[in-house]
Amino acid sequence: MLIDLLSLPPDQEFAADVAIVGAGAAGIALALQLSRAGIDVCLIESGGPTLEAELQSLNSGENVGLPYYPLDVTRNRVLGGTTATWSGRCVPLDPIDFERRSWVPHSGWPVTSADLAGDYQLAAELCGVGEAKFTDLWLEAGLDDPGFDPALVQTRFWRMKAQRFGEAFRAELEASPRVRTLLRGTVVNIDVAGDARRVTGLRLSTPAGVRHRVRARHYVLAAGGIENARLLLASSDVDKTGIGNGRDLVGRFFMEHPKCRTARVQTDNPVRLLEQLRTTYPRHMPPLCPSLVLSAEKQAELGVLNSSIALYYRSMPGVTDAATELNAAWKKGQWWPEGAGRNLMRLLPVLPTVPGNLFRRYVRRRALIAQPKALYLLVRGEQAPNPDSRVRLSQARDMLGQRRADLDWRLSPLDKRSAHAVTELVGAELARTGLGRITLDNWLLDGTDAWPTGADDGDHHDVLQGGHHHIGTTRMSADPSTGVVDANAKVWGKENLFVAGSSVFPTSGWANPTLTIVALSLRLGAHLARQLPIAEAAAA
Numbered sequence: 001m002l003i004d005l006l007s008l009p010p011d012q013e014f015a016a017d018v019a020i021v022g023a024g025a026a027g028i029a030l031a032l033q034l035s036r037a038g039i040d041v042c043l044i045e046s047g048g049p050t051l052e053a054e055l056q057s058l059n060s061g062e063n064v065g066l067p068y069y070p071l072d073v074t075r076n077r078v079l080g081g082t083t084a085t086w087s088g089r090c091v092p093l094d095p096i097d098f099e100r101r102s103w104v105p106h107s108g109w110p111v112t113s114a115d116l117a118g119d120y121q122l123a124a125e126l127c128g129v130g131e132a133k134f135t136d137l138w139l140e141a142g143l144d145d146p147g148f149d150p151a152l153v154q155t156r157f158w159r160m161k162a163q164r165f166g167e168a169f170r171a172e173l174e175a176s177p178r179v180r181t182l183l184r185g186t187v188v189n190i191d192v193a194g195d196a197r198r199v200t201g202l203r204l205s206t207p208a209g210v211r212h213r214v215r216a217r218h219y220v221l222a223a224g225g226i227e228n229a230r231l232l233l234a235s236s237d238v239d240k241t242g243i244g245n246g247r248d249l250v251g252r253f254f255m256e257h258p259k260c261r262t263a264r265v266q267t268d269n270p271v272r273l274l275e276q277l278r279t280t281y282p283r284h285m286p287p288l289c290p291s292l293v294l295s296a297e298k299q300a301e302l303g304v305l306n307s308s309i310a311l312y313y314r315s316m317p318g319v320t321d322a323a324t325e326l327n328a329a330w331k332k333g334q335w336w337p338e339g340a341g342r343n344l345m346r347l348l349p350v351l352p353t354v355p356g357n358l359f360r361r362y363v364r365r366r367a368l369i370a371q372p373k374a375l376y377l378l379v380r381g382e383q384a385p386n387p388d389s390r391v392r393l394s395q396a397r398d399m400l401g402q403r404r405a406d407l408d409w410r411l412s413p414l415d416k417r418s419a420h421a422v423t424e425l426v427g428a429e430l431a432r433t434g435l436g437r438i439t440l441d442n443w444l445l446d447g448t449d450a451w452p453t454g455a456d457d458g459d460h461h462d463v464l465q466g467g468h469h470h471i472g473t474t475r476m477s478a479d480p481s482t483g484v485v486d487a488n489a490k491v492w493g494k495e496n497l498f499v500a501g502s503s504v505f506p507t508s509g510w511a512n513p514t515l516t517i518v519a520l521s522l523r524l525g526a527h528l529a530r531q532l533p534i535a536e537a538a539a540a
Helices: 025-036 053-059 114-126 170-175 225-234 270-277 296-302 319-331 340-346 348-362 413-432 514-531 533-539
Strands: 002-004 013-021 041-044 153-160 179-183 186-192 199-205 211-221 259-266 288-294 308-314 374-380 390-397 403-408 437-440 497-499
Touching: 002 170, 013 025, 013 179, 025 041, 025 114, 025 170, 025 179, 025 514, 041 211, 114 514, 153 413, 170 179, 186 225, 211 225, 211 514, 225 390, 225 403, 259 308, 259 413, 270 308, 270 374, 288 296, 288 413, 308 413, 319 340, 340 348, 374 413, 413 437
Parallel strands: 002 179, 013 041, 013 211, 041 179, 211 497
Antiparallel strands: 153 288, 186 199, 199 211, 259 374, 259 437, 288 308, 308 374, 390 403
16 A cells, blocks of 8 residues: 555554565565565555655755756656656666676676576566567667677667656555555664664654654665665764765765767768667567677777767757657647747657658657767767765755765776777777767867866857766675674664665666666575565465
8 A cells, every 4th residue: 555654643563574665666576576475565655646845855955076967856766766767778787797807996896797697587577678688689670680790799788668666556556465664754864773783673764854753674775876875875874984884885886887978980871770780679579779889808908898889960050859749748648848939849840750750760660860960979988887886975964854865977998998899899890880070179188087068069068978877886895894784684783674676786887777687686586585484374
């Protein structure tokens, strides 16, 4: 059932087998799996069914490192979490991402890609993208294989479906007798026993400051890479430096996927190249979009990270923005949204292309192409783990009296060198196959470790950005001296506290994290089910 804490009197206490903090992809996937196994779950969401400005303000904090998105808009406090606004790009991490790489400091997971194989398939189904297959999909995409040398450059395909977890699974959460979903309840403290070995409860507050409490046998933090770290650091009643932070690792190793334009592409046939390397819409499966990565062998030879390259283009001024705004509104069922007239006027210069684009999109099942004026390559980089890139507690406090989280995002020389290497090799393969020729952007050639920051020229790719992916602040490790949680995502030194989500990733890879977030949540669910006798009774 869904319970709005605003409707209850103060000092309510809720009990469950497992309490989960955060109802995003990680929390909902875990709650569904546990409830289906007969385990009682209390799922706690700071937000409500829809985004609310007052609750979003709890996310506010300062960016004290590299320029980044405002922290109150780069994550969502709402049922479904950031899946309420994500693009739906699903792809797993590559096997090399889990390995200890001598050229990547602090790399290596205590689990392997093979350990997650079954979980990835279940995660793909939960995310609505079907089969967990992400390579060798040229035929399914209706495209010719461009013939890149696999010893150098390989192709991964995003399977794309923006599954809104809060909408897709709300009915099951409401109907399940095993799940109580508490809305508008923000966890303000994790209570720990005097011997510091166990969590004994969670203290909650509504936006109005009304307090409640949750007790469980096991507790899982699934509130995102920034909030998981903030909660652990702020809960310092017993563990004076914060829960799990005896070695000063909570909040460290914050990673993103640094994203920026790296090269201009020249080609005699831009439409052909765009159709080859942009999204396609097969009738029998989710949309597919290729991305180019270096082979594992080439990464090792060059000593670079697992970064990816995609093809983008710039249309006539205003055309892309107008089309994007209209498309977003139409997807929501708003056939004449605010500003529709203005946007349609901005599209007048490309009206002659409409018949061809309709044929391209609905007959040939390819992406729309609005008079490309410039083509370029965009890197989505793996970020090397960096202990100085971190989330810290601020001295500023939110409306509930809790210390806010500040972000100090930092990159390293390896990040830029890797972006340079993958761009050059992809460019060489484009030239060899006759698809195009590249000219590297000047920032890759300036002899510094800096990425372009500041104002962009309007296409939003000319300066450093991220993917709204918050990774690595409670990293998984084989040893308590090098991480915050173990291979089962249990906080070192705590018997009943676990962490779910991309904050446990020791490395980020290039891949969007949601599919791996869900896979790891399902793996954690299986582990918790083995710990709870009720699961055995339900199975019997």
